[in-house]
Amino acid sequence: MMDKSIGFNTYIQSHFEKWGLTKTESEVGLLILRGLSLKEISKQRGTTETTVRQQALSLYKKAAVDGRHQLAAYFLEDLLPPCEAAFSVEKKEA
Template sequence: MKDKIIAVMLSIIMTLNFFDVIADISLGVPFWHIVEESIIVLVSALGALYLIADIRARTRHMATLKEKLTISDNQLKNISQEMKDERLHYSEVIAKQFSQWQLSESEKQVAMLLLKGLSFKEISGVRETKEKTVRQQASSLYAKADVEGRHEFSAWFLEDFMAD
């Protein structure tokens, strides 16, 4: 949202300066002043275009990520009943552990997405929250789980599957 506001502000600056340049030309203002204001128009336009392109790219990336998660969920529907039962059991074990750690609902959502391998940026896009919020929730859940970070957190749930 912040990027959109900045892009709009840059567009307004560009537009106002553009009309100022036109007025200055008709008033016979010195050439150096017209060049200076033209540079402001150009830089504002480039900044706005860059932000708009970046916003579109991030939006496409998040849409793709959501689509991949949906596809992944659909693929899980095609697994055998035994695998479904085991997956359900493991999900219950994870949920029970989250409850023992007394994670909030938001922390539980972040924790599950971390276990699925998503980055903080991807999680913030999927949950439609700020990345800073996701980082704070992750830090809180790491503290409650008494682990140092995302790798140790994931390993906590996977180490029992590793052969000795």
Template sequence: MNLAFYAISVIEVNRYLRFLKIKPEAFEVFAFQKVEGNEALKNKIIYGDLTRREVEIALSILRGLSYKEIARDFFIAESTVSKHASNIFKKTAVKNRGQFISRFKPKNE
């Protein structure tokens, strides 16, 4: 086995551990569509519409991290985080970060 295999394995294990750390928050915030007359829940993000990376970034935004901190945590450019955030806002029908946080932040916080 080579060094690249180990590097990718470490990255994937790190990603999984990060998910486990935020799993309770993820269950609180993300819900599958409940069919009630073809209307999705208005205060939940529909998981199927977001990519895996968008889910990770959405949770980081809800945790109050800046785009710079998110970029550092995920080893991506700040502009990439901004683009993902823009896609998240479009898919969740909000106009900006403030609206996103106020709409999707769990009520118990």
């Protein structure tokens, strides 16, 4: 669970460190979390799309996720209310 006393960026960086990401993998990870495509990341970083793809795959492996959606969901999970709470609000509104 995310400690609310630290910023979200710090929270993300702490996980990147825990996973043993390189500086480059961390930078690519942040850009992926911002929603940039691999092509956009390669242009921004001045590298080939193939290089960025390899860095992203390495990041996913270290984080034990299957791709960008699971990576985003990993961090989004702590920002969302528990499923039970979300569903009870929906029932009250219906």
